[in-house]
Amino acid sequence: MPDIHPGPQPGFAEAHGGPVQVFYRKAGAPRLPTVARAEGIYMWDTEGRRYIDASSGPVVSNIGHGNARVIEAMVAQARKVAFASRAVFENEPNTQLADLLTGLAGPGLEQAFFVSGGSEATEAAIKLARQYAVSIGESGRWKVIGRDPGYHGSSLGALSVTGDPVAQRAFGAMMQTMPKAPAPFTYRLPANHDADSYARHCAAALDAIIRSEGPETVLAFIMEPVGGLATGALVAPDHYYAAVREVCDRHGVLLIYDEVMSGAGRTGTFLAADHWPGARPDLVTLAKGIAAGYTPMGAVLAPNRIVDPVVAAGGFMHGHTYAANPLSCAVGYAVVSEMLDRSLMANAESMGALLRSRLLELQAGSAILGDVRGKGLLMAVEIVGDRETKAILPAQRQAVYRIMDLGIERGLLLYSRRTANGQYGEWLMISPPLIVTPAEIEEIVGRLGDTLAAYEKELRADGVIGKR
Numbered sequence: 084m085p086d087i088h089p090g091p092q093p094g095f096a097e098a099h100g101g102p103v104q105v106f107y108r109k110a111g112a113p114r115l116p117t118v119a120r121a122e123g124i125y126m127w128d129t130e131g132r133r134y135i136d137a138s139s140g141p142v143v144s145n146i147g148h149g150n151a152r153v154i155e156a157m158v159a160q161a162r163k164v165a166f167a168s169r170a171v172f173e174n175e176p177n178t179q180l181a182d183l184l185t186g187l188a189g190p191g192l193e194q195a196f197f198v199s200g201g202s203e204a205t206e207a208a209i210k211l212a213r214q215y216a217v218s219i220g221e222s223g224r225w226k227v228i229g230r231d232p233g234y235h236g237s238s239l240g241a242l243s244v245t246g247d248p249v250a251q252r253a254f255g256a257m258m259q260t261m262p263k264a265p266a267p268f269t270y271r272l273p274a275n276h277d278a279d280s281y282a283r284h285c286a287a288a289l290d291a292i293i294r295s296e297g298p299e300t301v302l303a304f305i306m307e308p309v310g311g312l313a314t315g316a317l318v319a320p321d322h323y324y325a326a327v328r329e330v331c332d333r334h335g336v337l338l339i340y341d342e343v344m345s346g347a348g349r350t351g352t353f354l355a356a357d358h359w360p361g362a363r364p365d366l367v368t369l370a371k372g373i374a375a376g377y378t379p380m381g382a383v384l385a386p387n388r389i390v391d392p393v394v395a396a397g398g399f400m401h402g403h404t405y406a407a408n409p410l411s412c413a414v415g416y417a418v419v420s421e422m423l424d425r426s427l428m429a430n431a432e433s434m435g436a437l438l439r440s441r442l443l444e445l446q447a448g449s450a451i452l453g454d455v456r457g458k459g460l461l462m463a464v465e466i467v468g469d470r471e472t473k474a475i476l477p478a479q480r481q482a483v484y485r486i487m488d489l490g491i492e493r494g495l496l497l498y499s500r501r502t503a504n505g506q507y508g509e510w511l512m513i514s515p516p517l518i519v520t521p522a523e524i525e526e527i528v529g530r531l532g533d534t535l536a537a538y539e540k541e542l543r544a545d546g547v548i549g550k551r
């Protein structure tokens with residue numbers, strides 16, 4: 084056989100700063116360590132260096148790494164049947180996981196549909212909402228309002244409801260961009276507002292947008308109940324959730340909670356929605372934590388009252404090849420069972436409280452730690468140039484990325500992406516696996532303190548912040 088693809092030439096990888104087969108890195112980005120193995124909340128690279136995973140990767144590894152029960156379930160299911168077409172077979176892991184998750188989600192979310200990840204969960208949720216509207220004779224409803232900023236995934240449908248001006252500039256021409264309501268930030272606020280009044284303003288803005296768009300054209304409002312990366316673990320004042328629910332009800336608009344990051348126990352309850360029981364959403368998306376990084380997986384939870392008319396009208400028109408995949412569902416079942424058996428939601432609550440108090444102590448001695456926020460183990464710290472004025476650091480410093488690099492040098496793994504090039508501020512997620520212990524919290528906070536101190540030193544040396 085002729086060698087039609089000889090592969091990369093010797094030295095090509097070195098010359099291009101990394102492997103040639105992947106193209107997700109930026110030009111000139113420093114070479115990343117190569118992961119060798121992981122266990123609990125620690126990871127090791129191929130040079131033998133150890134790192135503490137303070138963010139669960141991109142807030143995914145909820146039960147930590149190398150979990151034996153999950154690996155055994157994965158192997159056992161793979162031996163039985165890894166894949167079976169949904170067109171031909173029902174599969175037990177699919178129905179078992181659906182029972183487990185809808186049981187945990189409680190009344191009003193009785194049905195589940197499993198997909199391949201968070202972006203696809205967004206796609207599936209907004210398509211289900213649309214088919215529901217059509218099935219009940221409201222086919223004029225198609226607009227899905229998102230929040231600015233917000234994040235619901237990177238496929239084009241998910242991007243259309245994502246509030247991100249940078250993605251909008253790049254892909255806006257290719258998609259049906261949806262209206263956006265302001266996110267109820269609590270730290271950096273417009274003049275003449277406190278967090279409470281701004282949250283009221285944001286709920287009123289949603290109402291105003293629905294009216295100006297024409298309520299009969301608005302299908303749904305999608306939001307992260309506890310923010311992810313886009314807002315840095317934003318938690319709105321309680322009254323915001325009730326106000327949003329009331330606005331949606333008044334206009335016949337479905338409320339979708341994107342719980343891709345906040346769900347599966349991360350905030351101390353199975354759904355973040357459980358913190359506001361009087362303001363339940365109509366649809367919920369999940370991903371990340373339900374399979375905790377052991378397999379690509381997402382889900383939409385929906386009530387009978389929405390699913391039944393869609394099924395009666397011919398069925399849900401969605402389903403990628405890997406929907407309801409037996410192997411993924413078996414893994415998800417083992418992950419969620421592990422979370423329940425080890426009481427990890429309660430641990431998320433208590434370790435979240437410890438983490439918050441230790442981060443607040445860190446903040447007291449820091450010139451650049453502007454805000455500490457979040458719920459349970461979905462926490463973030465906001466980085467500023469001046470704690471008094473809340474001024475943002477100069478954009479060219481790319482502060483959070485530099486802090487991430489300094490963290491890696493100190494064996495600390497953090498997670499961030501500068502939303503909208505930092506126009507709303509910049510933050511780092513501090514969201515360790517839910518198995519974290521008090522000693523590990525101390526280690527995370529200790530390493531974070533060293534990392535922030537090193538960064539402050541750089542800023543002082545460059546005259547960006549004043550000398551002490």
Ligand SMILES: Cc1ncc(COP(=O)(O)O)c(C=O)c1O
Nearest residue numbers: 200201202234235236311343344
């Ligand atoms: C809130 C939220 N929604 C959706 C997504 C998209 O999920 P995925 O990356 O699995 O497609 C993410 C990913 O970070 C997220 O945080």
